[in-house]
Amino acid sequence: MTPQPPKNRDKSADAEGRSAGRPGSGSARAGRWTDLARPPLNEHSLRRGMLRPGSLWSALDVVAATGSTNTDLAERAAEGTAAEGAVLVAEEQSAGRGRLDRHWSAPPRSGLFFSVYLTPRVPMARWGWLPLLTGVATAAALSREAGVDTALKWPNDLLVIVGGAERKAGGILAERAGQGVVIGIGLNVTLSEDELPVPTAGSLTLAGARSTDRDILLRAVLRSLEHWYREWQAVDGEPAASGLLEAYATGCATLGRSVRAELPGDTEIVGEAVAIDGDGRLVVATAGGVQRPIAAGDIVHLRAADAGEAG
Template sequence: MTPQPPENRDKDAGRWSDLGRPPLNATALRRALVRPDGLWTGLDVVPATGSTNTDLAARAAKGEDEGAVLVAEEQSAARGRLDRSWSAPPRSGLFFSVFLTPRVPLERWGWLPLLAGVATATALSRTAGVDTALKWPNDLLVTVDGQERKTGGILAERAGSGVVIGIGLNVSLTAEELPVPAAGSLALAGAQSTDRDPLLRAVLRSLEQWYGRWQDADGDPVRSRLQETYAAGCATLGRSVRAELPGDQEITGEAVAIDGDGRLVLATADGVQQPVGAGDIIHLRPADGS
């Protein structure tokens, strides 16, 4: 029998073409996560899309229920903050969005991406056995070969009556597949498991728990312990950084705190403590430029 060329084998095998990266089990995920008394009201897994955030935001505009979850095995037009693009091989990560309609004061909604960061980092640390840190405002970091690498990001956008939160995580990417040298993956960080089903379940359960606690506290980041937990896991604090702002402005100082509005507080050389909001910043870099 003549062996098939790789492209034909992939076409015939379809979703099972990469046995090292099996597809998510949507039925099992729904059974585990969608409950009458729970936050998650529906969960869909699609083979590919441009952006789960864009798709779920369109559904939200038409009256989608809170708790909808949209997962893609592959994204072709994934977006980060400020519309920065990124990509990853099919089934190599977790790419999903959730729709939430917080019943807390509007001025506290800015904590949602930070809440998602805390929920995701704690879930990954527990389930994958990988120490996961937070880079303010929306990055997830792991350690690969002694260096901090970005393994995920979070994007929150107003949509319909609420907020769509997108989370992207590099799970099984190899060094050769990384989009940039500064990126990482759970596999490269020595994860004890790269099975995406339990990882997704863990992240969504953690997100449900933190969201419930935050809402029970009327969005108060102190009473919900969100502020102190974020600060404890934030790798940015204690470092000298340079915040690049619109109009070629910048602020350099030591990151000393996360304030009550979720802003990063920089202590500058002239003794001023300057808060910087996520919506005001273009880049946050080490002060030495590395």
């Protein structure tokens, strides 16, 4: 994403009082094994594996259900009760939001829905790279652990191939909170075709993943995110020096495509996505030869016929 990191999902307690205010509330409830094909996350094992001396991750809580991990973690950050490296995971989100306040929903334990809190020590002008960095880290982890080729759609979507077509399997959303940024990741893991919220959605299972063990996948994503975050901070957030710019451009399915950029204010630009610039913006070359950097907007990948009609 670019200069202004966005926002993510809302969070509210369910009828039994299971909320983000009760860490571990998802660990030992009678209904945790209601779907044997979707076992709960092992909070104890995750903490033991991730909360080590010298690690970026300082706390890890798993809750049974909530509205939005981003909203809950942002509240903790605002209150000063969340340190850098705090991770909040929900087995189910009842009021998940994506970009532009779009609704995000999925069955309990069918995916990974979590947020992390980071306080970058780099110039604030470069904080807009954090969602793109998170995309690179997540895609790399999924490729390695699940064996699924995951591409990035600018600015924050995770794409997989299902039946020869691109499908959105996840998204990333960030918002300022406290002294840092809360970054939320939503990833469809075991959703079947009839559980998808929209026909254009996908999941790791539908993409042929060799592993859908959510504990393993969550650890892999967090380790990959820590690696990229440290590399990026080590060079003061400079995207080229850290390798982030090259990695994002290499994995970005938007580049080289005809796109329609739907911008704030009901305006749009149609052209070819030709580059990611040093600020993380998508550069679109129009038919008139003008190159327009897009800082925020909704990007639609066009088919050749669509691009021809638009032009």
